[in-house]
Amino acid sequence: MSLNIAQILFNSLLTGSLYVLAAIGLTLTYGILKFPNVAHAEFITFGAYFAYTVADIWKLGFPSGAAAAFVVTGILGVATHLFLFGPLIKKGASILHLTVASIGYGIVLRYAMQEVWGRKDLYFSAYYPGFDVGPLRVTLLWLSFIFLAVAVVAIFHLLLTETKIGRAMRATSNNPSLAQASGIDTKMIIMLVWFLGSALAGLGGVMKASDTRITPVLGWNVLIMSFASVIFGGVGSIYGTILAGYILGFVENLGVIVLVALGLSTEYRFLLGFFVLVCALIFAPQGIAGITFRSIRKRWRAVG
Amino acid sequence: MTMQRGSNVKGIGTAAAAGLAVVLLIVGIAAGYFAGAATVAPVTTTQTQTVTSTKTVGAEATITQTVTQTVTQPVTQTVTQTATSTVTRTVTATATAAAGLPDKVRIGVLLPLSGELGAIGQRMLYGAHIAAKIVNDSGGIGGRPVQIVAEDTAAVPDKALDAVKKLIEVQGVQVIVGPATSVEVATIAKYLNDRKVPAISMSATAAALSNLAKQYGDTYFWRVVGSDSIQARAIADIMKQKDFKRIVTFVVSNDYGIGMEQMILAQPGIKERHVLAIRYDPTKGDYRTELEQVKAANPDVIFYALWVESGKIVFRQALDLGLEKIPTMGGEGMADEAFFEDPRAADYMVKTGLFGTRPTYDPNTYSYQIFYKMHQQLYGAEPSLFADYTYDATMVAILAVAHAGVYEGAKIKNALALTGQYYIGATGMKALDPATGDLLSQDYLIWRVELKDGKPVYNFNYGSWSLGAGVVWK
Known part of the structure; x- marks a missing residue:
């Protein structure tokens, strides 16, 4: 039995791309608002359902469905901030308040979606047949996922390093009061962060759904690994999160092979992902973003 | 230690006097009840049975x-x-x-x-x-x-x-x-x-x-x-009759799937032909790597025991990965029209000629x-x-x-x-x-997924299996 290593790496890239898209939004909102938005899972699901409505109910095609999901989920994120978290923060809600509020809000969203779109699984009708590229079996859909994720990463890199808005975002994340004092419109920045973070979540949802199916718990199944990516990558660090997303995607696919070879159920693949996560955090508690040679040596001494 | 045990016994002994009286009373009542009930049941057992059946088929069917x-x-x-x-x-x-x-x-x-x-x-x-x-x-x-x-x-x-x-x-x-x-x-x-x-x-x-x-x-x-376990025997018989030599089992990781896998492997002559066992997580929603391993094992049949919702994804991704040339089999649970809801899954089932067993009777x-x-x-x-x-x-x-x-x-x-x-x-x-x-x-019938008027259907008349007659193809 000879495994097709190239295909497995390709699959890992696919899995990782999904985690990256979902996790970037999570780490962005955390970076600025300092609370984990659990309702992020529902943004992922919402994106998938909305794209389905545009693509298959209004019959406008899959690409316009994905684009519409990006924009509308982004707007949903902004609305969430304007009507829920914004007022709560203004009233001095703590991290705990905000987290619990986001859990409650997530439940409301999930059941609302269940009411609108039903419990039954939905499928995108768009079909992209597979073809062989050398040793790889690919579909246009899978290629576009990877392209999309890489494009998002590149755009974010340029946005954060080369533009004024990017610098303002980083400044707001580091020290909001100082940023505001230096004339940055932090309110605008926060809205932008909500928009981008939610929009990417929606896009991630479309990706996952077009590859599998749409269910009310779609986002929940992605959220756990997204949180892991965020923590693994170093909370609030975008580059760390991107790297972590791909590492976890790879470990997961490798885990499947190991588990099957051991005659175990692939249900344990999360265990392997989190095992890597825990090991990594022992040596680099700040996540990938905090890793330097010195920090590893220091940790090694502390553990050893 | 001995001292303590002795004092314990003494303590219980005092309390037990009253308790014992109560217990005896209850036992007495129960014994009386059962003695009364026992008298009702007669002792002899005889059983006779006659079955006559005549069948005349003519102008006036009698x-x-x-x-x-x-x-x-x-x-x-x-x-x-x-x-x-x-x-x-x-x-x-x-x-x-x-x-x-x-x-x-x-x-x-x-x-x-x-x-x-x-x-x-x-x-x-x-x-x-x-x-x-x-x-x-x-x-x-x-x-x-x-x-x-x-x-x-x-x-x-x-x-x-x-x-x-x-x-x-x-x-x-x-x-x-x-x-x-x-x-x-x-x-x-x-x-x-x-x-x-x-x-x-x-x-x-x-x-x-x-x-x-x-x-x-x-x-x-x-x-x-x-x-x-009877169904597993039917499936194993079919596998041997079709002379499959490289069998892969692909089952949902729960009592149903794993039970099915183990029952089939326990049948004589199957283990030697079995090359790979996959037990998948129904909540994962992405089975490309599992299917890649199936492909690498180069099987001549894949036996599926899937849940419908996750199963549709398995089939769709198997089609995407180009596994449609490998014949497929399934148990009773795979004869469910809900699989056809996803057109790509249905396409895979038709292309691979998915067939399997289901309990039946006349x-x-x-x-x-x-x-x-x-x-x-x-x-x-x-x-x-x-x-x-x-x-x-x-x-x-x-x-x-x-x-x-x-x-x-x-x-x-x-x-x-x-x-x-x-x-x-x-x-x-x-x-x-x-x-x-x-x-x-x-008894089991053998069904197969076929295309009828451009639509996928289950043909429940593909064959049959019974303990006495074994596999019969129609």
Whole structure:
């Protein structure tokens, strides 16, 4: 039995791309608002359902469905901030308040979606047949996922390093009061962060759904690994999160092979992902973003 | 240490005096009760059975069937059945035989009447009511009418346990029909043994349930549907007949999937042909790497035992990855039209010619016609899935009560193995093994997914398998 290593790496890239898209939004909102938005899972699901409505109910095609999901989920994120978290923060809600509020809000969203779109699984009708590229079996859909994720990463890199808005975002994340004092419109920045973070979540949802199916718990199944990516990558660090997303995607696919070879159920693949996560955090508690040679040596001494 | 033990004994000794008196009193009352009850049961057992059947097919079709049966101890029952285009059935039982029975004979039924399986459970319940009506129309069990007491389990194990407790403790039920799913059975089995009340399932097929009798010391779980171990034998026979040499099993990681995989591997001559086992996580929603391993194993058949929702993704991704050239097989659960909801999954099933087994029986029997006509008459519809097996499970329960002559779980349980000797059910012979509670034989049909008028359909007439005849292709 000879495994097709190239295909497995390709699959890992696919899995990782999904985690990256979902996790970037999570780490962005955390970076600025300092609370984990659990309702992020529902943004992922919402994106998938909305794209389905545009693509298959209004019959406008899959690409316009994905684009519409990006924009509308982004707007949903902004609305969430304007009507829920914004007022709560203004009233001095703590991290705990905000987290619990986001859990409650997530439940409301999930059941609302269940009411609108039903419990039954939905499928995108768009079909992209597979073809062989050398040793790889690919579909246009899978290629576009990877392209999309890489494009998002590149755009974010340029946005954060080369533009004024990017610098303002980083400044707001580091020290909001100082940023505001230096004339940055932090309110605008926060809205932008909500928009981008939610929009990417929606896009991630479309990706996952077009590859599998749409269910009310779609986002929940992605959220756990997204949180892991965020923590693994170093909370609030975008580059760390991107790297972590791909590492976890790879470990997961490798885990499947190991588990099957051991005659175990692939249900344990999360265990392997989190095992890597825990090991990594022992040596680099700040996540990938905090890793330097010195920090590893220091940790090694502390553990050893 | 010894000192302490001594003082403890002394302490208990003082308190025990009063306690012992109470215990003795209770034992005395119980002994008196059982002594009284024991006098009711007669000692002799005779059983005679005559079955005559004549069939003339001509211009005026005349069919006559006579079943005469006499059971002494404690029931004397005569069943005369004559059919000449209409079916007449008479059940007479002597009043003396029913002396040990209550005024109404309650048959508890556990079914999912709500929840995911609610719709199907409601229609399965029709089967129980039909059995009760047929018996009551003929005078009940020795003049005592049968009453169906149904409880909803929602197919959830916890609720099944609540429901069975309610049936036994509140309603005083001594024999139960159901529950429908294997997990529910596994959950309530210990309780049934503790309370000595037998349950007869109409649809729980997990092979592991055959071990419950051994595990809890007595057979309080029975079923009128074949265990998956018989199905595994059918599947293994088909695999050998088709001469597959590189078998991959791809199953959902739960009792159903893993049970199926292990039962098939346990059949002689299969392990040598088996090259890879995949047990997948139904919540994962991405099976490319698993399927990649299947591809690398270069199999000549993939055996699937999937859940529908995750299964559709497996099929769709198998098609994407180009696995459509490898033939595929499946068990009973794979014959579900819900798989066709995803057009890509359906496409894969058609392209690979997915085929497999499903329990079956001959509907051209009198027993089935009696059930079928009554179903039409009462509900004006075709019987739905498992209503027929529910009917048989209820009939078996009623006959066991009649045979036991007393409404007492332990005695009804002992009578269950005997009912198979004279009851031919709507779904075929119901010979039950007293050691495991299992149905001794089950026939299977072989289905295949085919394209008909451009649409995927199940062809249920592709072949058949039975213990006697083996694999037969049509």
